[in-house]
Amino acid sequence: MKGSTRRLVFALGVVGLGVMLALALLRMPAFGDTQHSYRDAAVAAALARNTANVVSSVNFDLRGLDTLGEEAILLASVIGAAVLLRPGEREHRLRPPGGGRTLRATALAGYLLLPITLVLGADVVLHGQITPGGGFQGGVVLATGLHLLYVAGSYPALRRLRPLRWYEIGEAVGMGAVVALGITGLALGAGLLANVLPTGQLGQLVSSGTVPIFSVGVGIAVASGMVVLLAQFLEQDLAMRRDGTGRP
Numbered sequence: 001m002k003g004s005t006r007r008l009v010f011a012l013g014v015v016g017l018g019v020m021l022a023l024a025l026l027r028m029p030a031f032g033d034t035q036h037s038y039r040d041a042a043v044a045a046a047l048a049r050n051t052a053n054v055v056s057s058v059n060f061d062l063r064g065l066d067t068l069g070e071e072a073i074l075l076a077s078v079i080g081a082a083v084l085l086r087p088g089e090r091e092h093r094l095r096p097p098g099g100g101r102t103l104r105a106t107a108l109a110g111y112l113l114l115p116i117t118l119v120l121g122a123d124v125v126l127h128g129q130i131t132p133g134g135g136f137q138g139g140v141v142l143a144t145g146l147h148l149l150y151v152a153g154s155y156p157a158l159r160r161l162r163p164l165r166w167y168e169i170g171e172a173v174g175m176g177a178v179v180a181l182g183i184t185g186l187a188l189g190a191g192l193l194a195n196v197l198p199t200g201q202l203g204q205l206v207s208s209g210t211v212p213i214f215s216v217g218v219g220i221a222v223a224s225g226m227v228v229l230l231a232q233f234l235e236q237d238l239a240m241r242r243d244g245t246g247r248p
Helices: 003-026 037-048 054-062 064-084 104-126 135-146 155-161 164-187 211-238
Strands: 091-093 240-242
Touching: 037 054, 054 064, 054 211, 064 164, 064 211, 104 135, 104 211, 135 211, 164 211
Parallel strands: none
Antiparallel strands: 091 240
16 A cells, blocks of 8 residues: 555544544533433443442443453453563573562562452452452452562562463453353344343342353453463563573
8 A cells, every 4th residue: 555545544534533523522411411321321221130330230241342352452462462572583581580589578468468369359350240340350450469479579489370371271261251151142142242141139149140250251361361461571571581691
């Protein structure tokens, strides 16, 4: 494609986007307006599906297709980062460093908070349909909790706790679970990612139909993806050396 053609396509896109943005701004409710159609519709839909957490109802039910797209973006981002951070032609792996010099108070806090953080992350994922939270938030908490071992000064312990092969599989399993959930809705004639399971009772753990399953799948994918992503950065910083330099 010639440069002039690219500029023309870009200009058309900018003009179209500008027109749509202007129309959207002109149709916005007045500041301080008490009428919120989308809010009212979302709350009503959440209560109809016995989902106490309206945000999770929006993420994992009302706009499930968008959430699937976000998961695909995360997966693509992790793959892209892993490709960019792979060893170059003039790089080779070193033996990862052992425990660093860490304050005893910091190490103790890391070891004590590790199990607490993992339990908290699992709780946020599993109860996302009832209380604030869900797969996205809980997945990040779980991935962060694992890396408290690194904060405590033990990189080898972190590597033993998170064999990357498991988390690569976990990311694929989480993404596959969401896709399977969507296909199930199609197979039952209700639509992609439709909420086709019994919704139970409001406020109960087993409620909201497919929302908790969707949340768990997202939690597994997010936690695994974040672990794999952080592992690539840590390996590049701590276990790689470029030929001709004396630094890792």
